[in-house]
Amino acid sequence: MNxxxxxxxxxxxxxxxxxxxxxxTVVVTVIVLALGLMLCxxxxxxxxxxxxxxxxxxxxxxxxxxxxxxxxxxxLVYYGFGQIEVLRDGPLWFIxxxxxxxxxxxxxxxxxxxxxxxxxxxxxxxxxxxxxxSAALGIPPRDTFRQIQLPLAMRYGLKAYQNEVVMFTKxxxxxxxxxxxxxxAVANEVFELTYDPFTxxxxxxxxxxxxxxxxxxxxxxLEAYLSRHHIAVEKQRQPASAGFTALAARWKLALSQKxxxx
Amino acid sequence: MNIxxxxxxxxxxxxxxGAVVTIQLFMSxxxxxxxxxxxxxIITLSRNIVxxxxxxxxxxxxxxxxxxxxxxxxxxxxxxxxxxxxxNNLYxxxxxxxxxxxxxxxxxxAYVAELVHGAVRNLPRGQFEACAALAIRPVSxxxxxxxxxxxRLALPGLVNIWLIVLKDTPLVSLAGLNDLVANAKIAAGxxxxxxxxxxxxxxFFVVASALTMPLSNWLERRFARGLQRVKA
Amino acid sequence: xxxxATEAPMASPVAEPLxxxxxxxTGVDKWYGTFQALKGIDLTxxxxxxIVICGPSGxxxxxxxxxxxxxxxxxxxxxxxxxxxxxxxxGRTQDVRLECxxxxxxxxxxxxxxxxxxxxxxxxxxxxxxxxxxxxxxRRYLERVRIGEQAMxxxxxxxxxxxxxxxxxxxxxxxPRIMLFDEPTSALDPEMIKEVLQVMEDLAAEGMTMxxxxxxxxxxxxxxxxxxxxxxxxxxxEATAEDFFGNPDSDRLKQFLAxxxx
Numbered sequence: 005m006n007x008x009x010x011x012x013x014x015x016x017x018x019x020x021x022x023x024x025x026x027x028x029t030v031v032v033t034v035i036v037l038a039l040g041l042m043l044c045x046x047x048x049x050x051x052x053x054x055x056x057x058x059x060x061x062x063x064x065x066x067x068x069x070x071x072x073x074x075x076x077x078x079x080l081v082y083y084g085f086g087q088i089e090v091l092r093d094g095p096l097w098f099i100x101x102x103x104x105x106x107x108x109x110x111x112x113x114x115x116x117x118x119x120x121x122x123x124x125x126x127x128x129x130x131x132x133x134x135x136x137x138s139a140a141l142g143i144p145p146r147d148t149f150r151q152i153q154l155p156l157a158m159r160y161g162l163k164a165y166q167n168e169v170v171m172f173t174k175x176x177x178x179x180x181x182x183x184x185x186x187x188x189a190v191a192n193e194v195f196e197l198t199y200d201p202f203t204x205x206x207x208x209x210x211x212x213x214x215x216x217x218x219x220x221x222x223x224x225x226l227e228a229y230l231s232r233h234h235i236a237v238e239k240q241r242q243p244a245s246a247g248f249t250a251l252a253a254r255w256k257l258a259l260s261q262k263x264x265x266x
Numbered sequence: 267m268n269i270x271x272x273x274x275x276x277x278x279x280x281x282x283x284g285a286v287v288t289i290q291l292f293m294s295x296x297x298x299x300x301x302x303x304x305x306x307x308i309i310t311l312s313r314n315i316v317x318x319x320x321x322x323x324x325x326x327x328x329x330x331x332x333x334x335x336x337x338x339x340x341x342x343x344x345x346x347x348x349x350x351x352x353x354n355n356l357y358x359x360x361x362x363x364x365x366x367x368x369x370x371x372x373x374x375x376a377y378v379a380e381l382v383h384g385a386v387r388n389l390p391r392g393q394f395e396a397c398a399a400l401a402i403r404p405v406s407x408x409x410x411x412x413x414x415x416x417x418r419l420a421l422p423g424l425v426n427i428w429l430i431v432l433k434d435t436p437l438v439s440l441a442g443l444n445d446l447v448a449n450a451k452i453a454a455g456x457x458x459x460x461x462x463x464x465x466x467x468x469x470f471f472v473v474a475s476a477l478t479m480p481l482s483n484w485l486e487r488r489f490a491r492g493l494q495r496v497k498a
Numbered sequence: 499x500x501x502x503a504t505e506a507p508m509a510s511p512v513a514e515p516l517x518x519x520x521x522x523x524t525g526v527d528k529w530y531g532t533f534q535a536l537k538g539i540d541l542t543x544x545x546x547x548x549i550v551i552c553g554p555s556g557x558x559x560x561x562x563x564x565x566x567x568x569x570x571x572x573x574x575x576x577x578x579x580x581x582x583x584x585x586x587x588x589g590r591t592q593d594v595r596l597e598c599x600x601x602x603x604x605x606x607x608x609x610x611x612x613x614x615x616x617x618x619x620x621x622x623x624x625x626x627x628x629x630x631x632x633x634x635x636x637r638r639y640l641e642r643v644r645i646g647e648q649a650m651x652x653x654x655x656x657x658x659x660x661x662x663x664x665x666x667x668x669x670x671x672x673x674p675r676i677m678l679f680d681e682p683t684s685a686l687d688p689e690m691i692k693e694v695l696q697v698m699e700d701l702a703a704e705g706m707t708m709x710x711x712x713x714x715x716x717x718x719x720x721x722x723x724x725x726x727x728x729x730x731x732x733x734x735x736e737a738t739a740e741d742f743f744g745n746p747d748s749d750r751l752k753q754f755l756a757x758x759x760x
Contacts, residue, residue, distance in 0.1 A: 071472030073433040075440075076447055076464055083460035170329075171430075177332035178437065188334060201343030205335055213330035392606035395569050399602075400620035400672060401595035410619060414610045489610075 011203045018194045018204060025190035026211050032104075032186065033173050036111045043112070044119035051120055052127075062120070069117035075178050078110040082182040107179040111172070118168050126161025127153060159230050166223040170216055177212075187211060277453035277463070284449035285470060291363060291445065292435040295370030296428060302371060303378020310379060311386060321379075328376040334437050336373055341365035341441040366438030370431060377427050385419040386412075418489035425482040429475055436471075446470060517544040520676055520707045521566055525575035528561055528731075535561045536572070537731040545675075548708045550718040550739075553728035554754060559711045562728070563678050566709065567598040580675055596624060599669030603681040605661045607653040607668070613640065614649040617668045624672060632671075639667040643697050659690025663697055670701075677701065679710040713758060719743060727751045 050062035069077065085091050085100045092101070099105045130153050138148040180189035191208035195201065310321040328336075340347075344360030389412065397407035439448040450467040454460040521543040528536035535558045543549050551559045564570045565577060568584050568591045577584045579594045608616050617636035621627040627635070640646045643663040645656075653661055662682055669677065679698065683691045695717050702708055702721045712718070718725055718739055725742035727735040727750070735742070735751050746752050 067476065068468065068472055071433075071475040072468035073436045073447070073471055075436045076450070076468050076471070079447075079451060079454070080460065080464040080468065083454055084464065087458070087460055174332040177334040178440070181440065188332065188338075191335070192338065195338075195342055201339070201346060205339040205342065209327070209331040209335050209339070212332055212335065213327065216330040217326075390604070390606070392602060392604050393608065396600075396602065396606035396608070398569055399567055399595060399598070399600035400668070401592055401624040402620055403592070403623065406623040410623065411608050415608075418610070 010206060011200055014194070014198060014200060014203045015207045018190070018207065021190050021194070022187060022204075022207055022211060025185060025187035025208075026215065028184065029173075029176055029186045030215065032107060032111065032176055032179060032184070035108055036115055036172070036176075037169065039108070039112045040115040040119050043116045044123055047116055048120045048123045052124060066117045066120050069113045070121070072114075074110065074114050074175050075181065077114055078107065078178060078182050081110040081113075082106040103183045106182050107184045110182070111176065111179070114175075115168075115172055118172070119165075122161055122164045122168055123157075125164060126157040129160040130156045162223065162227055162230060166220070169219060169223075173216060173219060174212065273457070277449075277457065280449045281446060281453060281463070281466065284444060284446035287363070287444060288435055288446040288470075291366055291370070291438060291443070292432055295367050295374070295435065296431050298367070298371040299374035299378055299427070299431065300424075302375035304382055306375055307379035307382025311383065325376050325380065328373055333369060333373045333434050334440065337366055337369040337437055337441050340369050340372075344368070362438055362441040362443035365441055366435075366443055369438075370434065373434075374427055374431050377430075378424070381420050381423040381427065382416065384423070385416045388419055389415055414489075418486075421482065421486055421489055425478060428478060432471060432474055432478075517546060519543070519578075520545045520547070520580060521709070522578045523562075523565075523575065526562075526565060526572045526577060527574035528558070528565060528570060528572050535731050536565070539575070539733060541726065541733065541736075543676075543707065543709060545707055546705050547723045548702050548721050549710070549724050549726060550722040551709065551711045551726045551728060552713055552715075552718070552754075552758075553734075557728040558731040559728045560680050561731075563680050563709060563711050566676075566678055567595050567600055569600075596672065597674055598676045598678055599672055599674035600678045601662070601665050601669055601680065601682045603684050605653070605658075605665045605685070607661055607665055609653055612650055612652055613645070613656070613664050616653070616664060617671045620668065621671050635671050635673075636667070639670045640664070642670070642700075643667045657690060658686045659693045662686060662690075662694045666694075666697055666701075676707045676709070679708065679712065681711050681713075683712065683714055715743065715759060727754065729754070 047062055047065065050058040051066060053059050053062075072080075082103065085106065091097060094100075134152055134156065135148055138152045139145070143151070176186060177188040179186050180192065185193075187208050191204040194204035198204070306321070310317055312318075341360060341362060344365050345358050348358050348360070393411060393415065394407070397404075397411055402411070436445065436447040439445050439451075442448075446467055450463045454463040457463070519542055521541070523539050523541045526536055526539040527534065537558075539562060541549075541562075551562065553559050561570055565572045565584075566579060568577075568586075571586060572584075580597050582590055582593050582597070584590060584594055607613075608619065611619065614633065614636055617640060618629070618632040621632040621635055622629065637646060637649065640649055643666055645660055645663050645667065648656060648660065648664075653664065656664065666682075682698070683694055686694065691714070695714060698708070698710070698717070699721055708721075710717075710722075722739045725737060725739050726733055727742070727746075727748075729750050735746065735748050737745075737747070742751075743755065746755060
């Protein structure tokens, strides 16, 4: 397609600014992911609590901040904080008044709401049989949770967490609406200066692509590390002739189990 | 509240007009993504190297780049791209709605196609083998045996995509579409009442998401015909 | 006992040498990557014969039976079914599959269709039979496997033994000349094995040509004209049921029988 004129000179010229934008995107992402990991634990516990005074507010929090689009949450935080006099006249206004903090707060609210479901889903994915087996062995509930449920839930939840992190990282592209100069904001600025519709967007797109795939790569490494026991089994199966019987048997077993689920 | 009631209802009316635009964009975007996604998903089950290569590149770009960037790219560069495809004498003004619709379709068709692949992988191989053993031709097998089961297997993922498209739709307001969120922003700025209008806009999406659940449960019950286990 | 006759009645279920050949395999090899699943298989099955194939898991017995209706393509040698040679052309494969009914270990009923619809699907799509006629055929065979009253239920509402009987009826609805059974009772609870074997014995008594992969030695003794023992992809021994159990030749078969019959 000759209609996609990419201007290498412009791409090169704008690269330093783009990289600074990318840096902002990465910093925001890392801060919010860290906050998300910390905050999702108490909110999930509240959400799963049997006490309705804890469970209900947590459920409302999750439904609202999951359901509302990130864009509106950012507007709400950015324009809303200025309307709250206690905040505006308080000593912490230098934080709440800054665009960067507003972006972090808006993103965190959204991310934590999603994380609650990730954590809850992975805890519930641990087969009841394993906790029962642990209880039957006389292991106290506290240790069952720490030694059996949590490590297994981490493995089950990793894929969901990866999806959320990737989705979230791409979602940060909207923070430019509260005047944070992230990668998308830089690309937009370059467009407005040059009216070249392709070069800035494609350069930014390539940088986002690298970032997202770096994250995916990291998760793959982590997954390989966490599921060492599966890999060990895989290797035992390798030797051809004797292994094939076992492999075939496992296959049949796996298939029969799958069909029972269906 | 420091605005007159008449002004307030004026803004509410504007937001409702915006909501109609949002719903139109969302519904048409999801429908097109579903149609193209299922077609792409089935075509890319082919082992043909060219098809696989094109699919991999497309999927990788879509999964690695924010949808906002794709909306901008199509809005800013849309008419140049169309000129490149159909000749220089063509001049089309790409509207925000058109760019947004194209972007939502291109992005979410990839996710739907990925979902179709996953559903096919999760279908027991025995289903395909039984069709072969019963001398049912591939086209009939797909129509009568495979597709009905794929619909059920893909439904939870489809509901997920539905919710994500719903929450991506307001991004098109950043390309200048006069939708619900754009009008909420105008109203909030003019009245200095950001909480009222932004929370109202949020609730629109929260309620729309919440309404999805009964709808998907109903669909799931329909698709699960014959699949519920009867306790002996 | 109701009659299951699908072709000309036969004087005796025992095969005579001059009966026409139903299935002929000569020098069949099959590879999975570097693993050879079948090594030079020669097997002739005449019309009306009942063959039981057994052997340890991974010995290639399922692969052999799946080659007969080309669920697995073979790599070398020839397979001829009722005079049609399987050469890989879709037309001939289709013709052979119309001649053969197959029953799987995992039933493979279509979960989204009722029992009746399961049985009607193949005659309608494979043979182009009209709806009313297909329903009549389906009901007739469902009666014969003694499950007619369940016609409107879905597979998941039936027990394993009932599902397998439906699978047999579904295969019979194609009015095949040859029935292939791939471990039809291996996925069943012990109390359900009998009902399925009874249906198979009825079928045998009607003169159907049958090739069964099974470890049900009682069934083999009562029904089989010939038993075939496979190990490591080869046919090790082939004998009448009497000699097979009473007077095994090879050490491998002796060892296998000792394991299975003790």
